[in-house]
Structure formats: structure tokens, C-alpha cells
Amino acid sequence: MLKFNETKQIDSVNGALQLRGEIEKIIDEIYFEGFDNIFYMGIGGTYASSMQAVTYITGKSALPVYVENAAEYLTTGNLKLTSKSVVIISSVTGSTEEMVRAVSRVKEIGARIVGFIDVKEAPLAQSVDYLVSYPANEQIKFFMAADRFMFNNGDFPQYEQFYTELDEHLAKALVEVEKAADAFGEKFAHEHKDDSMHYFVGAGNHWGAVYSYAMCYWEEQHWLRSKSIHSSEFLHGTLEVIDRDTAVTVFVGEDEQRPLSERVAKFLPRICSRYTIIDTKDYELEGISPEYRGRISHLLLRAITQRIDAHLEKINCHPMEIRRYYRQLDY
Template sequence: MSEPQSPHPDVVRALQALDGRDTEHVFFVACGGSLSIMYPAKFMLDQVSAKLPSDLYNAAEFTHRAPRRLTAQSLVILCSMTGTTRETVAAAKFAREAGAMTISLTVDPESPLAKASDHVVAFEAPYTTGIPIDAKNSNYARIYQIVQGLAARYDGGGNMVALMDSLDALQSVIDRAQGVFTPRFDQYAPHFAKQDVIYTTASGASYGAAYSYAICVLMEMQWINSHPIHANEFFHGAFEVLDENRCYILMKGLDDTRPLEERTENFLLRFGRPENILVVDAAELDFTGVVPEFRGALAPLVFFDTLWAFAYRLADLRQHEMMSARRYMKKLDDY
């Protein structure tokens, strides 16, 4: 029998720093793709902790709104992949000036964000190096460890052992999912590559993946107009643009909000055309090794990783360079 896996040492150190600290509120703060991981993190904290209310903010709005609940009894969790996102660095400084404790996730422990924060939790990302990683070392994995640690510390709950076992099995789940979804991606890519507009939709823990895929992949890297639509908000205005020509990517997860996504799927297929509705459904996948309790939380990471393959397939068909073709991102520093 294998030894139980421990949380990452950076997570352990950050959680230990909470000893003797009266934490009354948690803030999840970031921008763009880093903000997307905050949605499932808050979703998890909402479900496992009765004692830690939380809010989620875009970093610049956080500093400008200046919530009155931000005090010395607050914990602010931030993320920036490179650690150079100026708004997030400013948010870390703002939080510390209020006396709050800050934990920042970044791939670079010497980055401006790391230096502006009380504690740094490192993670790996293939988008900076091009080298594939094990999903258990991703930003999702690290922030979930923080959340489970908070639940254990303040509620006497959480299930860190089961989470670590599940994270250890996650990469195999993703690898198997690629085999399930690749034929579907090959089928849909030629049609979707011709589109000027593609919407994404999901709910619950998966909403962050839909958000990131819309603004960071389709819009930023493909120049395809998009918008992430919450699966229930879809019925409060957004469904009026649905017709037989509009394209959607629907992510059906495994958390408690799955009925919202199923309702959206039924409506999309009722008034749209199946060839325009790309559905990625976690229920089709083999989650062997992942404890059922965490399948809903880890499904969005499976979606995110597998849909990158679809993005590159679109880019090839569009003869578009995903990273280098960006006009503004990483090209300008005066905005």
C-alpha cells in the first residue's frame, strides 16, 4: 500500500502561518485565466466550510472597490501565472496594507507578486515552458489543497488525504479523456474553425473553465468573438441569440449544479443544430482513482486540458499562431 501523499510544502507553510490567527473572511483575487481558477476554489470553500465566507474579485476591482470586510482578520488568496500581472501585485500590496494575510500562487517565486505577498505557493504551467506537466502540480491542484486545509483548520472538516489521492490519479484521467474527446474534436473542428462567434457555457465548479476558454483561448488566442454564459443565466436573456447557426461549447460537469447544464443542453439541442453544439461531458469519462467527492471539482481541469487540443486544432485550420499572433497581450506595456 502506497504512503499517503502530503500537500505541497508551500501549502503546508502557508497554512501553518494561520496558527493563532482569527480568520473571518477569504478573498479570491486575480485576473484573466488566473481568475478562472478562483471560481471552483470558491465553489469548493462554499461547500466545505460553514465558518469562512468568501468573495471573488477581479484584482483591479478589488483595490478600487476596497471592500469594508477587508481587515486584519482577512485572508487574501491571489494568483498570477508569471507573477507579473500589475493589478494582482497591486492587490497583494493593498491587502497587506489592510493587515490581511496574503497567499499568492505563481510559477516564479522571485516574481513581483511573490515579493509583494506574505506567502508564495509555486505551481507548474506548460504554457510558459511548452513542457507537459502532471496535473497534480497545476494551479487548480494547489488552490484546492489550500481550500481543504482551510476547511480542516477552521471547520474540522475537509478531506486532504482523499484530495491528494485524487490529484495523484488526475493526469491519467486527463490522458484517457483525450482519447474520448479527440474524435469529437476532429469532427467539430472544421466547422467551428469557420466561425466568428463561439459561446461557452457551464455552471458551478466548471464555470471558471468556460470563462477562461472564452476570454483567454477563443478571444485572446484565436480572435474568435466569445462570451462565457452561466448555464442558468443562459435562460435570462442570452438564449435569445440562439438559432440554427450559432455555435456553443457546453461543459457538463459532475458537481451539484449539473442539472443546470443539462437544462441548457436540452434547450440548445431543441432550437440549435447538433453540429453546432460541442458537448464535453465528464460523465463519459473514466475517473478511476479520483474519489467521487472530488470528481466535480476536478472535472473542469479535465475540460481545460483536453480543450486545449481542440484550440490547437482550430488554430491549425485557421492558419493562426495561437501565442505569437497576439496583437496586444505581452506586446504592450503602456496600458
């Protein structure tokens, strides 16, 4: 398989899960000290992951949680973000301009900052109150923090059983999903390598991943035009520009908002011949109880799209690392 190292991927996911004790200690301290609200803050891909985490918590807990775009925060501010707030961020390089400036402003206010920063020597890593440094697996780390907050709040009594299953089975299960999706990913890449426009549709804890996939992967890395549409909005405008030959992919997850994507999937065959339905229910997760699948179905989505990316990169002879403008030009 292209760009696939089973041992490395298993070790990476298991390494992220082994951060749980460190994350629990941080979240427990914050929770029992008290706070007025929780903000997940990001920009670009980290904003997408933040949206996922906030949607996830909102459907399962009354905890006051918000998502904040760093660039918007720098211009508009947010009066709900106070010295008693908790701000959770993530960054690969720890040097993204908007995040560095936003964190500086948050520090002036006095809110506590939890930072998942891949490079522990980065400027951003030096600015947070609580640092967890481990490469990649951003969504796992964000959701681990969310789960611990909800556990402390009495909203997740199955917490220990859930993480026992993840510790024992998740890494291997995701690798098997990726293997199972490889042939599909190659076929999809061949069919859509020259798309002039591709609409990606999703909802629930998939929405952030769909938003990121369209923007950070197809546009930024593959240089293919795309647009992300929330399933709840597809039938309120976007359907009018879909015709027989429009490329549309619907990601159907397994959380509370599944019916929104199922509705789009049911409608599309009436007007379109180039639609694709990617349903995480079609993939086995050995060792994971059915009642927990909705909590992690967004991770299956990424395992599937990684196969598309690997084949698309090869077919179009375009390395995903290359950028035209991002970090190449000042703007």
C-alpha cells in the same frame, strides 16, 4: 497527438500534487492563528480560477470566502478585506500591473497574502507573506488550499482518502482523458474554426473555466469571438439570440450545479442545430471514486479543451502565443 507530451504532463500534475505538504503547513498556520475571511483575488485567467475556487468552497463549507477582481478592488476597495483577512493569489509572470498594485494595497491594510507565483524572482513573489512557486496547474494549487481550509474547518473528513487517490491516479487519468478527447477535439476544431460567434455555457466549478476558455483562449489566443454564459442565466436572455445556426457549447460538470447545465443541454435541441454538449461524465477517471469526481471535473474540462486548442491552432495557422495588443501596447 499534437502538442502532447505524456511524460511531461504527468510529471507536471504530480509535481503540483507534491506541493501539498508545503500548502498544508501554510494553511494550517493561518487557520489556527485565526482570520475573519478568505479572499481569492485575480485578474483575467487568475480571476476565473478564483471564481472556481470560491464556488467550490461555497457549496461545501460555511467558511467566509469571497472572490475579488484586482482591477475592481483598486477602484472600489472592499471594506470586508481587513488586516485579519487572508488573500490568495496566483500569477504566472508575477508582473501583471493590476495584481502588483492590488497586492501593494492589501499589504498596506495588513492582510496575509498567500501567493502561487510561477517565477519566484518576480516582483509579486517578493511581496507575498507565503510563497509557493511552481509552474502552471493553477486550479490544482487553488483547490488544494481550499481543501485544506475545509479540512481544518471540519468540512472535509474524506480529505486524506481523496488526496491518496489523486496522488496515485490523477495525473495518469487526466492524460487518458486527453487521449480519449483527441478525435472529438479535432472534429470540433474543424467545425468551428470560422465561427463568427461562439457561446460557451457552464456552471458550478466549471464556470470559471468556461469564463476563461471563452475569454483567455478563444478571444485572446485564437482571436475568435466568443462569449461565456452561466447556465443559470442562459434561459433569461441569451436563448433569444440563439437560432438554428448559432454555435453553442455547453460544459456539463459533476458538482452541485450540474442540473443547471443539464437544463440548457435539454433545451438547446429544440432551437439549435449547432450545439455541442461536453459532459465530463462521459470520460473515465480510473482510480478516482465516483463521489470525488465532482470536485475535480473542471480538470477534465481543461484536458478536453486542450485538444480543441491544439487542433484549432494548427487548422487556423495561428500560433496561440501571438498577441495583437496584450503586453504589446500600453493601455
